Amino acid sequence: xxxxxxxxxxxxxxxxxxxxxxxxxxxxxxxLVLTVVAAFFDHAFGPxxxxxxxxxxxxxxxxxxxxxxxxxxxxxxxxxxxxxARDLPGLERLSLHExxxxxxxxxxxxxxxxxxxxxxxxxxRILEFRFVEGTSFGTxxxxxxxxxxxxxxxxxDRIFGGQPALGQTFEADGQRFRVIxxxxxxxxxxxxxxxxxxxxxxxxxxxxxxxEITGDWNAMxxxxxxxxxxxxxxEFNSRLLRVELPDPxxxxxxxxxxxxxxxxxAREMPLTDRKDPESxxxxxxxxxxxxxxxxVLVPAVNLVNINISRIMxxxxxxxxxxxxxxxxxxxxxQFLVENILLTLIGGAVGFVLSIFVLQAITDSGLFxxxxxxxxxxxxxxxxxxxxxxxxxxxxxxAWRMSRLNPVQALKGGSR
Amino acid sequence: MIQxxxxxxxxxxxxxxxxxLADVNLTVAEGEFISVMGPSGCGKSTLLNLMGLLDAPTKGxxxxxxxxxxxxxxxxxxxxxxxxxxxxxxxxxxVTDLSVLDNVQIPLLYRRxxxxxxxxxxxxxLDRVGLSARMHHFPSQLSGGQQQRVAIARAxxxxxxxxxxxxxxxxxxxxxxxxxxxxxxxxxxxxxxxxVMVTHDQQKAALTSRIVRLFDGRQVx
Numbered sequence: 265x266x267x268x269x270x271x272x273x274x275x276x277x278x279x280x281x282x283x284x285x286x287x288x289x290x291x292x293x294x295x296l297v298l299t300v301v302a303a304f305f306d307h308a309f310g311p312x313x314x315x316x317x318x319x320x321x322x323x324x325x326x327x328x329x330x331x332x333x334x335x336x337x338x339x340x341x342x343x344x345x346x347x348x349a350r351d352l353p354g355l356e357r358l359s360l361h362e363x364x365x366x367x368x369x370x371x372x373x374x375x376x377x378x379x380x381x382x383x384x385x386x387x388x389r390i391l392e393f394r395f396v397e398g399t400s401f402g403t404x405x406x407x408x409x410x411x412x413x414x415x416x417x418x419x420x421d422r423i424f425g426g427q428p429a430l431g432q433t434f435e436a437d438g439q440r441f442r443v444i445x446x447x448x449x450x451x452x453x454x455x456x457x458x459x460x461x462x463x464x465x466x467x468x469x470x471x472x473x474x475x476e477i478t479g480d481w482n483a484m485x486x487x488x489x490x491x492x493x494x495x496x497x498x499e500f501n502s503r504l505l506r507v508e509l510p511d512p513x514x515x516x517x518x519x520x521x522x523x524x525x526x527x528x529x530a531r532e533m534p535l536t537d538r539k540d541p542e543s544x545x546x547x548x549x550x551x552x553x554x555x556x557x558x559x560v561l562v563p564a565v566n567l568v569n570i571n572i573s574r575i576m577x578x579x580x581x582x583x584x585x586x587x588x589x590x591x592x593x594x595x596x597x598q599f600l601v602e603n604i605l606l607t608l609i610g611g612a613v614g615f616v617l618s619i620f621v622l623q624a625i626t627d628s629g630l631f632x633x634x635x636x637x638x639x640x641x642x643x644x645x646x647x648x649x650x651x652x653x654x655x656x657x658x659x660x661x662a663w664r665m666s667r668l669n670p671v672q673a674l675k676g677g678s679r
Numbered sequence: 680m681i682q683x684x685x686x687x688x689x690x691x692x693x694x695x696x697x698x699x700l701a702d703v704n705l706t707v708a709e710g711e712f713i714s715v716m717g718p719s720g721c722g723k724s725t726l727l728n729l730m731g732l733l734d735a736p737t738k739g740x741x742x743x744x745x746x747x748x749x750x751x752x753x754x755x756x757x758x759x760x761x762x763x764x765x766x767x768x769x770x771x772x773x774v775t776d777l778s779v780l781d782n783v784q785i786p787l788l789y790r791r792x793x794x795x796x797x798x799x800x801x802x803x804x805l806d807r808v809g810l811s812a813r814m815h816h817f818p819s820q821l822s823g824g825q826q827q828r829v830a831i832a833r834a835x836x837x838x839x840x841x842x843x844x845x846x847x848x849x850x851x852x853x854x855x856x857x858x859x860x861x862x863x864x865x866x867x868x869x870x871x872x873x874x875v876m877v878t879h880d881q882q883k884a885a886l887t888s889r890i891v892r893l894f895d896g897r898q899v900x
Contacts, residue, residue, distance in 0.1 A: 279776060588833070
């Protein structure tokens with residue numbers, strides 16, 4: 265039976281080459297876009313090499329002060345997290361780290377720009393870097409403000425010409441650091457682990473940052489378990505009410521939630537109410553899903569139309585099958601097999617195309633150090649999209665066809 | 680075998696009502712070979728469609744093997760058609776994308792049967808109509824008479840007790856028509872297959888055991 269359907273499906277597809285081409289083009293292009301988008305999301309938000317414990321990690325990256333007349337958004341200040349987040353219940357580790365900023369190294373008349381991030385020692389315990397040389401800085405390095413640095417492979421290549429860098433020194437923004445570790449490059453889309461150079465935060469030229477409620481700092485909280493995440497979030501929010509705001513006349517409230525990476529991203533999207541961080545993820549995911557569905561729906565409706573006319577051309581065959589005892593459900597099954605076969609072929613083509621497109625985006629260097637790949641999860645998404653597409657575009661025509669009166673179907677076939 | 684009681688079939692559109700059949704009473708006994716005759720549009724094909732459960736009457740009852748089919752579900756009617764009824768059409772209605780062998784197997788797809796058994800039955804049916812040598816051809820590679828023989832093989836592959844043939848020789852020249860009539864007569868004689876055949880051809884009708892005549896949707900005798 266399946267062999268019979270398969271043979272017929274292939275024959276029908278080959279018989280109408282132009283129709284098949286148009287269908288395959290629509291399907292593969294749609295799936296290409298969806299797969300590339302899925303790969304982007306996977307790359308930016310999925311569990312990655314450096315963030316293996318992301319499922320129990322919360323981030324406080326964006327704060328918002330708002331009052332009756334104005335709103336101000338920025339990162340948090342060191343004091344905000346140092347004073348109010350250290351002893352949150354359910355916390356296993358807390359890391360404070362600065363936003364990366366560009367520093368310059370002058371070497372043989374060349375100016376080398378790098379992204380430098382000042383962090384604490386906990387940063388290296390929550391994240392999981394791949395060291396190719398040496399190791400990270402520890403508690404004593406930070407406490408004693410040692411001028412040590414971890415650099416990535418790209419920086420080693422630029423400053424040390426790819427030679428082993430351990431123990432070597434280099435200058436960045438007028439400060440001289442000794443290299444104690446070299447790590448693999450981290451994609452710029454993974455904003456927390458990404459940098460070229462990491463140094464202890466205590467090496468900063470001034471400690472004015474220690475008195476700031478808003479500023480240039482981010483906090484990363486590793487919860488003891490996933491169940492503790494809500495408590496961390498709630499407790500910090502309630503502590504925010506006690507925070508003394510820098511300009512109490514202008515600003516009345518501070519929003520600085522510990523939240524997932526996706527939630528932070530969602531809150532920054534247009535059309536969202538950034539003052540209410542609670543509902544944003546669902547709204548954002550809902551919006552994305554809706555957009556995704558609309559994106560799939562347009563070619564699916566098109567395919568439905570093509571399918572209906574294609575099926576009506578086969579009215580005679582449907583009439584014969586019904587006359588010889590094919591139940592409606594079996595006929596629906598036959599046409600779904602045909603359609604899913606078509607979409608799977610389209611899916612496979614789209615999949616191969618997306619490998620090339622992702623490689624081209626990677627090669628373009630548009631996103632620093634980002635290497636887009638299709639992993640098994642993205643492959644799963646692609647297959648799910650293909651089957652969903654096949655079902656959406658196949659069910660309705662198949663159902664309509666199965667409802668055809670056999671006498672009418674046979675007449676349609678004889679015209 | 681087949682019993683039609685006070686059958687009426689009316690086609691309704693928004694404005695017009697067309698009476699296709701009225702007050703038809705007909706019993707076809709097991710093993711009979713009857714022909715239905717009458718001018719175009721007199722309701723012959725409609726009558727055949729009602730007997731084949733492809734359409735439902737507006738009034739009256741259709742009984743197959745003594746049981747009225749009015750209350751049958753779509754699935755039950757499909758099963759009954761599959762088991763007991765074979766169809767032969769004037770325009771053959773072969774699936775052009777499938778080989779002769781695959782075409783003949785169609786009715787068996789809706790039965791629980793292994794692929795090997797399906798193939799064996801289909802080969803036997805093709806053998807009976809003398810087309811064993813053409814089983815891997817496609818319908819477009821065959822003459823009209825050969826195509827109709829494939830259609831007969833498809834109709835008999837499931838060994839139905841009833842064959843319904845709607846002008847099976849209508850599209851064929853007289854020699855090919857005679858061949859088809861021979862096959863039908865053999866099936867009726869050797870297998871005791873009950874056959875109802877719609878025809879315009881008085882000569883062909885004369886070869887059957889009984890002629891039912893229709894005029895304007897009514898039986899005339």
